Amino acid sequence: MEAAEGAHVNDRELTYVKTIAEEGSVSAAARKLFIAQPSLSQSLQRIEESLGAKLFARTPSGLKLTQAGEKYVAMANRVLKLYGDLLAELSDMESLSEGNINFGITRLLAKFLLPQVLPEFHRRYPNIKISILEKNSKELDRALTACDISFAVMHRLVGEGSRHIDYDVFWKDPFVVTVSADSPIARKATNDPAYPYPLIDIRHLADEPLLTVPYGQRIRQVLDTVFMQTGIRPNILLESRDYTTVQTLAAKGIGYTIGPQSYTALSKIEPGEAQFLSLDNSLNAAWALCIATFANGSLSRADMEMLRYFEDAIAHVMEPDPLP
Known part of the structure; x- marks a missing residue:
């Protein structure tokens, strides 16, 4: 047969x-x-x-x-x-009694969000194993495209997109200027009820020492675009990969820095030590906080539950202005 x-x-x-x-x-x-x-x-x-x-x-x-x-x-x-x-x-x-989660997050967001998310998630789902990739946003984009991670908590430039990655945007995060409380720059700002902080004309910053992050990081990409649009050649005094370091030094009076408004709530600056200033909305100095996933990928139930924890943490810790 x-x-x-x-x-x-x-x-x-x-x-x-x-x-x-x-x-x-x-x-x-x-x-x-x-x-x-x-x-x-x-x-x-x-x-x-x-x-x-x-x-x-x-x-x-x-x-x-x-x-x-x-x-x-x-x-x-x-x-x-x-x-x-x-x-x-x-x-x-x-039933989420076991499983694996592989996700990415930018280093600064990890510093502030992971302590809010992981302890509670682990208490509820103690047998789910978690692998975290901490990289900058560009590196996380590549990891998503390579399917090395299921999702990423990150920032992207306003208007930036990719045919390989889906971005679920939570809100647009405007950039603000940080200077010391007694900085002469602060005295040049004007009050405007349409802005959360006194409004500063970016031209007043042209010759002032700038503290910022290195070329290639997305905060720097936003700044470079703004300065290029306004024809300003910034006077860069110091660069550091950690924006919180830059912001703390600006509050000490070494110079000024420009970065996400949401980070003002996360900074370790002492009350009354710094002055935050708004930039005109027409400059489009902002980025978007988002959760990114591979366009053709799928999320497990464990992934989706972890995302829910991140969404709650972002809402309570970052306290952003919602997208219009």
């Missing part, structure tokens, strides 16, 4: 053969499986025909496995065990 081309089996057929072997007869197996004996006999015949081998031999004491049958049942036991384990694992993942 030759095996039929394209022969295949499913878990039901594996269970049929396994039960017949255990019971020693088709009739006993049919009763145990709650199916009609003729139906089970026909199923066994189809299985043997598809395999091109007899699985059972008739003996005075009942059906006995042939050599092919013994191999089939041994394999069936392993396959059914693996399938059962898979169903149990999927059930655990669906």
Whole structure:
């Protein structure tokens, strides 16, 4: 008997053969499986025909496995065990009793958001394993495209997009100027009820020492675009990868810096030590806080639950102005 081309089996057929072997007869197996004996006999015949081998031999004491049958049942036991384990694992993942989450986040956001998110998430889901990639936004874009992470909490430039990545934008975060409380720059600002802080004309900053982050970081990209649009060549005095360091130094009077308004709530500057100033909205000095996912990817239930925790933390910690 030759095996039929394209022969295949499913878990039901594996269970049929396994039960017949255990019971020693088709009739006993049919009763145990709650199916009609003729139906089970026909199923066994189809299985043997598809395999091109007899699985059972008739003996005075009942059906006995042939050599092919013994191999089939041994394999069936392993396959059914693996399938059962898979169903149990999927059930655990669906109930969030276990699982894995791989996500990315920018370093500064990690510093402020992870302490708000991870302790509570771990208390509720202690068996979910978490892997975190801390990189800048450009590097996180590449990690998403390579499917190294499921999602990223990051910033992007206003209007920036990608056909490979979906950005779920929470809000537009305007940039503000930070100077020391007694800085002469602050005295040049004017009060405007349309802005959260006194409004400063960016031309007043042209010759002042600028403290900023290095070229390539997205904060710097926003600044470079603004300065290019206004024809200002900034007087860069100091660069640091950590914007909170830059902001703290600006509050000490070394110079001025420009960065996200949301970071003013996260800074370690002492009350009354710094003055924050708004820039005109026409400059479009801003970026967007977003959660990014690969456009053709999918999120597990564990991923989505972690995202919910991030959304709550962003709402309570960052306290942004919502998008119009």
